Amino acid sequence: MAQQVVNGVFIGSIYALFALGYTLVFGVLDILNLAHQAVFMLCAFVALTLVESLHLHPLLSFPIAVAAGGAIGIALERVAFRPLRGRANSNIAGLISSIAVATIVEAVALAAWGPDQQRFPFGMIPEAHARALPGLQRALGISVTVVQIIIFAIALLVLAALTVLVRRTRLGRQIRAVAENPTAARILGVNVDRVIAAAFFVSSALGAAAGVLYGVAYNYVAPDMGRAVELKGLAIIILGGMGSMPGAVIAAYVLALCEVWTVAAFGSSYRDVVSFAVLFLILLLRPRGLLGAAATREA
Amino acid sequence: MVGWLQEAWLTYQSVVAFIGLNAILALSVYATLACGQLSLANAGFMAIGAYTGGLLTQKTGLPLAPILAACTAVPALVAVPLGLPVLRLRGVFLAIATIGFGEMVRLWFVNWDYTNGALGLVGLPQRAGPLLVYACLGAAMFALWRLRGSRAGYALESIRQDESAARTMGVNTTAYKLGMFVTGAALAGLAGGLEAHLTFMVSPSGYSFSRVVDMLVYAVVGGATGVVGPVVGAAFLTALPEVLRAAGSALGVAPGPLRLFVNGLVLLVVILFLPNGIASLPSRLRARSRERRSRAAPAA
Amino acid sequence: MRRTLAPALASLALLSAGSAHGVETVKIGAALSMTGAGAPYGPNQRAGLQLAVDEINKGGSLKGIQLELVVEDDGSTKEQAINVYQRFINRDKVSVIVGPTLSTMATAADPIAQGSKVPVLAVSNTAAGITEIGDHIWRDSLTEKQVIPGALRRAQAKLGFKTAAVFYGNDDVFTKAGYDVMKASLETMGVRILGTQTFAKPDRDFTPQLTELKGLKPDVLVVSALADNASAIVSQARQLGYTGPIVGGNGFNSPAFVKNAGPAAEGVLVGTAWNRASTDPVNVKFIEAMKARGVNPDQFAAQAYTGGLVIAEAIRQAGMKGGREDILAGLAKVKSLDTPLGKFSFTPGRDADHEPALQVVKDGAFAIVQ
Numbered sequence: 001m002a003q004q005v006v007n008g009v010f011i012g013s014i015y016a017l018f019a020l021g022y023t024l025v026f027g028v029l030d031i032l033n034l035a036h037q038a039v040f041m042l043c044a045f046v047a048l049t050l051v052e053s054l055h056l057h058p059l060l061s062f063p064i065a066v067a068a069g070g071a072i073g074i075a076l077e078r079v080a081f082r083p084l085r086g087r088a089n090s091n092i093a094g095l096i097s098s099i100a101v102a103t104i105v106e107a108v109a110l111a112a113w114g115p116d117q118q119r120f121p122f123g124m125i126p127e128a129h130a131r132a133l134p135g136l137q138r139a140l141g142i143s144v145t146v147v148q149i150i151i152f153a154i155a156l157l158v159l160a161a162l163t164v165l166v167r168r169t170r171l172g173r174q175i176r177a178v179a180e181n182p183t184a185a186r187i188l189g190v191n192v193d194r195v196i197a198a199a200f201f202v203s204s205a206l207g208a209a210a211g212v213l214y215g216v217a218y219n220y221v222a223p224d225m226g227r228a229v230e231l232k233g234l235a236i237i238i239l240g241g242m243g244s245m246p247g248a249v250i251a252a253y254v255l256a257l258c259e260v261w262t263v264a265a266f267g268s269s270y271r272d273v274v275s276f277a278v279l280f281l282i283l284l285l286r287p288r289g290l291l292g293a294a295a296t297r298e299a
Numbered sequence: 300m301v302g303w304l305q306e307a308w309l310t311y312q313s314v315v316a317f318i319g320l321n322a323i324l325a326l327s328v329y330a331t332l333a334c335g336q337l338s339l340a341n342a343g344f345m346a347i348g349a350y351t352g353g354l355l356t357q358k359t360g361l362p363l364a365p366i367l368a369a370c371t372a373v374p375a376l377v378a379v380p381l382g383l384p385v386l387r388l389r390g391v392f393l394a395i396a397t398i399g400f401g402e403m404v405r406l407w408f409v410n411w412d413y414t415n416g417a418l419g420l421v422g423l424p425q426r427a428g429p430l431l432v433y434a435c436l437g438a439a440m441f442a443l444w445r446l447r448g449s450r451a452g453y454a455l456e457s458i459r460q461d462e463s464a465a466r467t468m469g470v471n472t473t474a475y476k477l478g479m480f481v482t483g484a485a486l487a488g489l490a491g492g493l494e495a496h497l498t499f500m501v502s503p504s505g506y507s508f509s510r511v512v513d514m515l516v517y518a519v520v521g522g523a524t525g526v527v528g529p530v531v532g533a534a535f536l537t538a539l540p541e542v543l544r545a546a547g548s549a550l551g552v553a554p555g556p557l558r559l560f561v562n563g564l565v566l567l568v569v570i571l572f573l574p575n576g577i578a579s580l581p582s583r584l585r586a587r588s589r590e591r592r593s594r595a596a597p598a599a
Numbered sequence: 600m601r602r603t604l605a606p607a608l609a610s611l612a613l614l615s616a617g618s619a620h621g622v623e624t625v626k627i628g629a630a631l632s633m634t635g636a637g638a639p640y641g642p643n644q645r646a647g648l649q650l651a652v653d654e655i656n657k658g659g660s661l662k663g664i665q666l667e668l669v670v671e672d673d674g675s676t677k678e679q680a681i682n683v684y685q686r687f688i689n690r691d692k693v694s695v696i697v698g699p700t701l702s703t704m705a706t707a708a709d710p711i712a713q714g715s716k717v718p719v720l721a722v723s724n725t726a727a728g729i730t731e732i733g734d735h736i737w738r739d740s741l742t743e744k745q746v747i748p749g750a751l752r753r754a755q756a757k758l759g760f761k762t763a764a765v766f767y768g769n770d771d772v773f774t775k776a777g778y779d780v781m782k783a784s785l786e787t788m789g790v791r792i793l794g795t796q797t798f799a800k801p802d803r804d805f806t807p808q809l810t811e812l813k814g815l816k817p818d819v820l821v822v823s824a825l826a827d828n829a830s831a832i833v834s835q836a837r838q839l840g841y842t843g844p845i846v847g848g849n850g851f852n853s854p855a856f857v858k859n860a861g862p863a864a865e866g867v868l869v870g871t872a873w874n875r876a877s878t879d880p881v882n883v884k885f886i887e888a889m890k891a892r893g894v895n896p897d898q899f900a901a902q903a904y905t906g907g908l909v910i911a912e913a914i915r916q917a918g919m920k921g922g923r924e925d926i927l928a929g930l931a932k933v934k935s936l937d938t939p940l941g942k943f944s945f946t947p948g949r950d951a952d953h954e955p956a957l958q959v960v961k962d963g964a965f966a967i968v969q
Contacts, residue, residue, distance in 0.1 A: 001810065003810045003814075003839070004807060004810055004811075007804075007810060008807075026391075031391075032394070032395070080571075083571050084570075084571070087574070091390050092337050092390060093574065095337070095391065096515065096519055096566065096570050097570045097571065100570060101563065103512075103559055103560075103562055103566065104567065106559060106563075107557070107559035107560030107562075107563060108556075110556035110559065111560070115634045115635065115638050116638055116855065117827050119859050143838065143839045145838055218835075219831065219859065220803050220827075222827075224801070227509075228801045228802070231398070231508065234395055234398065234399070242392075259807065260807040263796070263807035263808055263811065264807065264810075264811055270406070270410065272799070273410075276402050276403045279395065279396070280399045283392060283395065284396075287388060287392055306689055306690060311685070312685070313682055313685050314682060317678065409799070417768075417769055417770040417771055417772060417775055418706075418772045421728065422706070422710070422732070425714075498677060498678070498681060498707055499710045500677065502707075503770070504703070504770070541682075
């Protein structure tokens with residue numbers, strides 16, 4: 001049904017932003033950053049606070065929250081990952097370190113904002129739930145609100161900006177170089193530390209963007225909002241291939257549409273099983289995912 | 300005086316029992332960490348053990364001992380076909396695959412009508428107590444300790460240090476890794492069975508990803524290079540919320556966030572500065588003082 | 600209300616000194632969800648219970664007995680609920696336990712109270728199988744089985760629906776129990792269930808399921824969900840263009856639902872154990888007193904407040920005695936007690952026995968459907 005496709009594409013866009021951040025850090029540092037979902041959550045709260053307490057216009061609070069996310073990412077890298085870089089088991093240690101940070105951030109959020117869900121104020125975006133082009137919608141048999149269209153547009157814009165960054169700019173090339181081979185990159189004169197910090201900035205900014213959009217889309221901002229997305233995100237980056245950014249985007253939409261189709265065909269009890277089943281199968285049959293190139297077996 | 304002790308025991312016996320349980324769970328994570336593998340599947344194995352135990356108690360009249368044996372054996376059996384393909388994956392991918400397994404187990408139980416789905420099994424008789432839990436813990440610790448000192452233990456350590464080197468030296472890495480994976484599953488299943496008979500119920504919500512994160516935290520904070528470490532970690536972190544209750548209210552922070560915050564902070568500090576856990580503290584201090592002494596005294 | 604050992608021992612001494620000295624303190628331990636999944640309901644429960652205890656103590660209707668309320672957070676997890684119960688029973692030596700907030704915790708912790716022979720008065724558990732745990736477990740909250748059929752019948756009388764779509768949370772005891780009752784009632788009423796969908800508590804995106812259900816074109820959408828999910832479900836249903844009526848289970852009975860769903864909540868029908876529009880003086884005074892304390896009372900506050908009244912009555916019926924067995928015996932004798940819920944009695948199965956009502960959300964608040 002057309003509406004289900006719309007549903008899938010919509011949530012897929014948000015997943016894509018989130019997964020991109022995940023996969024970017026993995027590609028560059030070979031580390032799974034489980035604190036990503038904490039940034040996702042925290043920046044949703046930041047945006048909420050900006051709108052509610054400082055009465056900032058939502059379109060203004062979005063970039064501020066995203067920038068805050070980036071800054072948090074840099075701090076995160078400095079505190080939790082850089083000290084571990086020399087170690088032999090740095091990816092496991094990094095994973096554990098990121099879990100620790102995620103726990104701390106969640107605790108702070110709980111203490112600061114309480115456990116209850118919060119929502120962005122009604123009427124924040126004028127006529128938030130009005131339908132756009134109602135005639136066209138009726139003809140297609142779908143229902144899309146203005147808010148959803150705005151979110152989708154923002155997601156696409158961010159994706160486009162990211163593509164430009166990675167493919168066309170020097171920083172993007174440097175990031176790719178470090179991801180490929182940090183030692184070689186350093187020999188070639190790349191300031192690896194700075195590039196890693198930049199990668200974290202971008203990654204966390206993406207997570208923050210996903211968080212704010214998610215919070216607005218589902219009117220749900222709470223300290224536990226990262227949990228469900230975190231595990232879906234894992235499935236997505238595995239499916240797309242760890243370290244592959246186009247892979248993450250494609251996988252995000254594929255997974256979202258799969259989920260929606262599962263619900264339509266089989267009922268929703270097994271909706272989440274789909275992501276994990278996919279994750280599992282991919283890891284067993286084709287660990288590099290759709291577009292990944294990282295080594296996934298033992299040497 | 301005796302009355303006060305009795306009263307304290309009655310009040311805190313469940314905390315004491317939970318410490319023991321969490322220690323067994325920490326050991327189950329340690330089992331795989333001992334050969335360098337990070338497996339996060341143990342919440343799933345724990346669930347399998349718990350449901351096995353609960354169902355057997357509900358449907359059969361078997362005594363507790365064979366039931367607990369089943370709780371240990373069934374997850375171990377599941378771990379074999381799971382482990383063979385999964386243990387071929389490296390580091391992070393193994394971790395992710397095992398997370399996926401754990402979640403699938405949980406979702407399976409949430410949706411399975413035979414076990415009452417989300418409600419789970421309720422009204423189980425309380426057949427286990429702190430004594431039994433600590434007996435099992437003691438047995439597990441002993442077994443693992445013997446393992447460490449044996450030839451198998453050395454093989455495991457070599458795998459943990461450098462797997463490809465170990466393989467070149469003729470160590471059957473696949474067999475060892477699978478063996479520890481299965482051991483971890485068995486321990487987690489035992490803990491699950493014990494918990495089911497301790498808390499009157501088995502519910503899928505208790506076996507989520509955060510549960511396995513807790514287990515990991517116990518093992519890491521305590522120190523995953525020895526048998527005592529995980530137990531220390533579990534004791535420390537299980538008792539912490541109770542101890543902090545008073546401090547938290549003085550600060551005006553709810554106990555939930557405070558416990559979470561301290562867990563996270565302790566884990567972060569440990570992983571950054573004390574990667575071998577709290578249990579490694581004494582040996583580190585000893586090494587530090589030895590160093591100081593040798594620097595102070597001129598070479599003979 | 601943090602306890603340390605010394606005051607506990609002191610009150611222990613006081614209790615044993617007891618009635619001989621004039622003022623006896625009877626402790627009520629309330630295990631409520633202040634954090635976690637039950638958090639939308641806990642604070643109001645505490646407020647209601649505290650109000651009842653304060654009023655009873657001030658009014659002096661329990662000659663020579665002061666009630667003392669100890670409240671602890673069960674974190675909406677069964678481990679914490681069990682720990683809290685242990686503390687209440689063994690350290691604080693309470694005479695009666697109130698709670699826990701969610702049925703899931705009750706199934707884990709109540710057996711302990713039963714085993715230790717401490718009476719429990721549930722004030723918000725609505726799933727099946729709670730009072731069956733034992734003869735010390737009582738409740739003043741109407742079960743879904745008691746509220747939903749009446750609510751659905753009244754709704755049908757008003758709206759005349761013949762087909763329905765059902766949506767429920769399958770990972771929570773309470774919402775699943777609600778679903779079972781909804782399904783049975785609808786079938787008894789001869790309403791055809793066109794389709795059923797499920798969701799899980801952590802879900803935020805319900806559009807795929809709602810799209811499916813909407814496509815079936817049902818006359819009514821029946822939903823069993825906790826407050827957080829409920830508000831998202833209703834918002835998204837309206838967003839997708841579903842304009843038909845929505846009937847909700849007990850989880851909808853929360854100001855949090857109305858607040859978070861905003862305009863989408865208008866017109867939603869919910870069965871309730873508490874008729875807030877009742878002009879009964881006990882009810883009116885209750886609402887005023889709560890508002891004076893800055894709390895907008897909801898069904899959970901009303902049931903908790905009633906719990907306090909019931910316990911006081913039990914003490915009275917036991918001959919002004921506040922021990923555990925006294926309260927147990929007294930509960931059995933509570934009959935037609937005047938409470939905000941109406942005239943309250945227990946059924947032979949120790950469940951609540953009073954008339955439920957139907958509400959509709961109008962202008963951002965619950966209004967009773969007469």
